[in-house]
Amino acid sequence: MTRTDGRSKVAAAAEPPTLETVAAVAGVSRATVSRVINSSPKVSPRVREVVEAAIARTGYVPNRAARTLVTRRTDSVALVVQEPETRLFGDPYLSAIVRSVGAELADTDNQLVLMMVRTAAQQDRLERYLRGGHVDGALLVSLHGDDSLAGRLHDAGMPVVVGGRPLGPGADFVYVDADNVGGARAAVEHLSARGRRRIATIAGPQDMCAGVDRLRGYLDAVPGPALVAHADFGRAGGAAAMRTLLAEAPDLDAVFAASDLMAVGAMAALAAAGRRVPEDVAVVGFDDADVAGWAEPALTTVRQQVAEQGRLMTRLLLERIGGGGLGTSAVLGTTLVERRSS
Structure with missing residues (x-):
């Protein structure tokens, strides 16, 4: 005699819903449910609505592996x-x-x-x-x-x-x-309009489009001889490049750094060298990252729509x-x- 203590019913209830479950609730075929799940155009809006309601009611979760075989998509x-x-x-x-x-x-x-x-x-x-x-x-x-x-x-x-x-x-x-050329040009023109004449730049890597284009914008707008040092868009690189520029051109009065992190590093190097920002050397960065607002003094920068x-x-x-x-x-x-x- 088979014992029926309810455990088999509980096990059955715990089983996850299948395509057949959804089809039974929606009153359609298994194939129709499959077409809805795989976004087939061969289903009317009314039938799609009924099947989607049945999916929500049963809690059915499509098998992504099976769907990938049909749609050739991995999502x-x-x-x-x-x-x-x-x-x-x-x-x-x-x-x-x-x-x-x-x-x-x-x-x-x-x-x-x-x-x-x-x-x-x-x-x-x-x-x-x-x-x-x-x-x-x-x-x-x-x-x-x-x-x-x-x-x-x-x-x-x-x-x-x-x-x-x-x-x-x-x-x-x-x-x-981003308009890296135009942004860099605007930064240098801003410094020039403030009366700065020995404007240097800390350029980014020249194997990246942002580094190349921001240097180009600087060269387009710099009012005097170009003063260029290169770094890696990072804070430490900006500080090292600033020290190099000060050694090569101690009379510089402004610097455009091709990233905010490099600009913050440059300001730290300027402070260590006893140069005040902006009284002695004005600084402009690029990105308008959070660090620009936290810097002391707060950093003028070029905002890009990241x-x-x-x-x-x-x-x-x-x-x-x-x-x-x-x-x-x-x-x-x-x-x-x-x-x-x-």
């Missing part, structure tokens, strides 16, 4: 940062890009896969992973030199959007950048993944924010 997007981990979490621009991409994806069904790569071996592994069908598309930021990863992924048929204008010969992929850049990059990529066309590259405007350092 995952890679954000590739070509910098070491320490730079990612210490650089306000990069951390803002990560936040804005994540926020833009939050209301979609897509997952963010954050990937950091610096060495050639890491890049090879990354490319194999991306081309292996694990993600639907890739956002690439902080490219260096004539890096061809974007072009290789594009040639392999993967949707790609790049943060910043690529330096090397590019394939047909879109990018979103959050909008990340959001727009994400929207363009999702459009390409969805078959909505190639999209158009965009250059976002910059604004000079005047504070006490100049």
Whole structure:
């Protein structure tokens, strides 16, 4: 005799709902439920509404692996940062890009896969992973030199959007950048309008578009001989570059640093050398990161639309993944924010 103490009913009730469960509640076939879940156009709005209500009522969760087999989509997007981990979490621009991409994806069904790569071996592994069908598309930021990863992924048929204008010969992929040339030009013109005549710059890396373009803007507007030192967009690099400039041109009266972190480092070096900001040397940065407002004195800087850049990059990529066309590259405007350092 079989014992029926209710445990079998409890076990059955605990089982997760299936396609068949949803179909029974909605009064449609299993195939119709599958078509709704996979966004097939061959379902009327009324039937889709009924099935979605049944899904909500039963608490059914689609099997992502099975859905991937049908749609050829993973619902995952890679954000590739070509910098070491320490730079990612210490650089306000990069951390803002990560936040804005994540926020833009939050209301979609897509997952963010954050990937950091610096060495050639890491890049090879990354490319194999991306081309292996694990993600639907890739956002690439902080490219260096004539890096061809974007072009290789594009040639392999993967949707790609790049943060910043690529330096090397590019394939047909879109990018979103800031007006780095115009922003730097405005910074130097501001210093010149304040009566500064020996204006130096701490330029960023020349294997990155932001470093190249911000130096170009400085050279376009500097009123006298160019005074240039190079650093890596970081605070320590800015301080070292400032010491070099003071040694080479002790009569300089202003400096445009191509990032706020470098500007803060430069102000620390100026203070250590007994130079007052802005009385002796005026300083302007670039980014308008939080550190610009915290600096002492508060830093005049060029504001770029970092959050909008990340959001727009994400929207363009999702459009390409969805078959909505190639999209158009965009250059976002910059604004000079005047504070006490100049």
